[in-house]
Amino acid sequence: GAGVSQSPSNKVTEKGKDVELRCDPISGHTALYWYRQSLGQGLEFLIYFQGNSAPDKSGLPSDRFSAERTGGSVSTLTIQRTQQEDSAVYLCASSFRLAGKDTQYFGPGTRLTVL
C-alpha cells in the first residue's frame, strides 16, 4: 500500500530564496507531523496538524517557517528567505489517530541544501 510520500527528494537552493516542501500522508491519517534532522543531530519537531484543529506550531524555529495542510490531507512546509542553517533533511510523518496514540509512519524525507 502507499506510504507517506514527500517531494522533492532533494532540493538545492540559494540563500535568500523561498522553498516549498510537500508531504502526502497515508490516506485516512488524521495526524501529520513535520520534523527536521540536521547533520549529526536528532529529530527536531517543527509542527503538528490534527484533523481540523489549529496546528501546534511550537517547534517552528523562526517566522520564516510556515506550514499548511489543505483538506486535511496534503501538507506544504514553506521556508522563506532560506539561510544556510536551514540545510537539513525534512521529514514528514502521519498517524491514524491523535498524536502519540498510534504508530507514526515516516516519509523518505526531503534533503534541503542552502548554498
Place this chain on the structure above:
Amino acid sequence: KQEVTQIPAALSVPEGENLVLNCSFTDSAIYNLQWFRQDPGKGLTSLLLIQSSQREQTSGRLNASLDKSSGRSTLYIAASQPGDSATYLCAVFNDTGNQFYFGTGTSLTVIP
C-alpha cells in the same frame, strides 16, 4: 523539557551476536515510547511502540523494555544480522503536548 539520550552512539558487532541498545529520558511523565530504525537516505521505520502502562514489547528478534519510573528503555536484538545495520532511534511522547522527543540514535554495524 524532555531530553532523550541514547548510548552508545555507535556500535559494531559480529554477525550472530545478541546486543542491547539503551535509551534514557529525563521526564518520566510519558504516554508511550517508540523505537525506530533509520536507513541511510531513507525515512524512519517504526519497530516497536510501548505504552506507558506496558513493560515490554516483542517483535521477532526484537524486544523492547520500558522502566518508566527510572526513565529507561532498552532494545534487545537477538542473533544480529548484517541487514540489521542501521541507525536506531528512541522517541518518547509526553503525557502533555503533541510531539515525540527523539534521541540522537545509535548507529549499528553488524559485520558478516
